[in-house]
Amino acid sequence: MSSSETTTAAASTPTGADGAVRLENVVHRYSRGGETVTAVGPVDLTVPAGEFLVLVGASGCGKSTLLRLIAGFERPTQGAVRVSGAAPRPGATAGVVFQSPRLFPWRTVRGNLDLALRYAGVERAHRPEHRARLLARVGLEGTEERRVWEISGGQQQRVAIARALAAENPLLLLDEPFAALDALTRERLQEDVRRVAAQTGSTTVFVTHSAEEAVFLGSRIVVLTKGPGTVALDLPIDLPRGDVDAEELRGSREFAELRTRVAHAVKTAAAA
């Protein structure tokens, strides 16, 4: 989507949704076999529209729970979650990408995307142009007729990202989407996501364990303490955004310093 298309999509949204996220002293507890587990919080966090926030922290600190609260899949036990000023609605508030692509394997790439476009309310006649634009966005031109089981894991995750973009939600949530991919594919997809976020101007919340991934992607990084997670570090990332040479960026001194700082914060927060 070009920036003018983004403007058009936002302007045509009746709610004037901008994708900004507000977590107001959020605590979430799960009930498990008669016991109550505090998974996360209290967390108080504002994510302005257009920001690329990366949540990092040790396993079990509540990163996925926070993402699920923002998506509206869970309601907070305490506090409030607002997206574009309103309570989130599951399936409608945000495009979501999970660790596994969760596609329909027997369908073609076209079939998977058309289903998402149908749910997004795109009329049949307009679907081919939307589909072509989504596939171009994730570098999958010419794959429409391939079945999901015929394409690689990295390509499947690209389809999942395209699907999440189908509804043109101003908010994109990604939960460790590249954890299962090999290092090279992972780097390529990081570059794609960074570019797509810059092009669409969407607000993005991305969960990862990797300090390297966090520094490459984020305009801001929040490190959580060990569970129940609270904010241990809130760090703006001042690296160049937009059209950058990814190799140059990853090889820069600033990048290395930030990666070391974030990795150290994650280790300290996990031990605290």
Ligand SMILES: Nc1ncnc2c1ncn2[C@@H]1O[C@H](COP(=O)(O)OP(=O)(O)OP(=O)(O)O)[C@@H](O)[C@H]1O
């Ligand atoms: N549906 C659930 N029912 C009960 N407890 C849960 C549920 N989901 C998560 N938890 C617990 O809540 C805590 C936080 O889990 P969560 O998955 O949010 O952490 P995480 O940081 O995303 O972990 P990981 O990095 O391993 O994916 C953990 O103690 C987990 O066992």
